[in-house]
Amino acid sequence: MKIDHLGIAVKEISSALGFWGDALGLENVHEEEVEDQKVRVAMLPIGETNIELLEPTAEDSPIAKFLEKRGGGIHHIAVEVEDIAASLSKMKSEGFRLIDEEPRIGAGGCLIAFVHPKSTGGVLMELVEKQNGNEGYQE
Ligand code: ZN
Numbered sequence: 050m051k052i053d054h055l056g057i058a059v060k061e062i063s064s065a066l067g068f069w070g071d072a073l074g075l076e077n078v079h080e081e082e083v084e085d086q087k088v089r090v091a092m093l094p095i096g097e098t099n100i101e102l103l104e105p106t107a108e109d110s111p112i113a114k115f116l117e118k119r120g121g122g123i124h125h126i127a128v129e130v131e132d133i134a135a136s137l138s139k140m141k142s143e144g145f146r147l148i149d150e151e152p153r154i155g156a157g158g159c160l161i162a163f164v165h166p167k168s169t170g171g172v173l174m175e176l177v178e179k180q181n182g183n184e185g186y187q188e
Contacts, residue, residue, distance in 0.1 A: 050128060050129060050130065051097055051098065051129050053098060053099065053127040053128060053129040053177045054098055054101040054127045055098070055100055055101065055123060055126055056101045056103055056124040056125040056126070056127060056175065057100060057102055057103065057121070057122065057123055057124060058112050058115045058119075058121050058122060059104055060104065060121065061104055062080070062089060062102050065091075066091070066102075069093055075093035076093060078092055078093065078186060079091070079092040079156075079186035082106060083156055085155075086110070086112075086155070087105060087106050087107040087109065087112070088103045088105060088111075089103075089104045089106055090102065091104075092156065092157070092186040094186070099186060103124060112124065124173060125172070125173040125174060126173075127161070127175035127176070127177050128174065128175070128176060128177065129177045129179065130176050130177070131178065133152045133177070133178035137150065137152070137162055137176070140164065140168075145164065145168040145169075146164070146167050147164055147165060147168075148162070148163035148164065148165050149161075150162075152178065155175075155177070157186045159178060159180060160177070160178040160180065161176065161177050161178075162176050164176065
C-alpha cells in the first residue's frame with residue numbers, strides 16, 4: 050500500500066502554488082474540477098505520492114466549510130487500495146463508520162470513498178482505487 054496523496058484545503062490554488070510550486074519546486078501536473086465534491090483540485094507529485102490542493106467551487110462545498118472552521122491545512126490522507134469495494138465492506142462489517150458506503154468517482158477518474166474521522170482517531174481518510182492503467186494523475 051502507499052499514500053496516494055495528502056489533501057490540503059486552500060482558498061485559492063493559484064496563490065497556494067506560490068509556495069508549493071514556486072518556493073518548494075513541485076510541479077502542478079493535473080488540475081480538474083470534481084463537481085460531485087464541489088472542489089477544484091491540483092495534483093503535485095512528490096516522490097511516490099502527491100500533494101492535492103483543494104479549492105472550494107461553491108459556498109456549500111465541504112472544503113469551504115473546512116476553511117471557515119479551520120482556515121485551511123491538511124484536510125485528508127488518501128491511501129491507495131487494490132479493491133476499494135472489499136476494503137469498504139471489511140471496514141463496515143468491523144463497525145467502522147464510512148462517509149461513502151459506495152465508491153464514487155474522484156480526481157483522475159479514480160474510485161474513491163471517505164472514512165469518517167470518528168473511526169480513525171480524528172483523521173479524515175480517503176481510499177483510492179486506480180482504474181485500469183491509470184497509475185497517476187499525469188496526462
Ligand atoms: Zn483526496
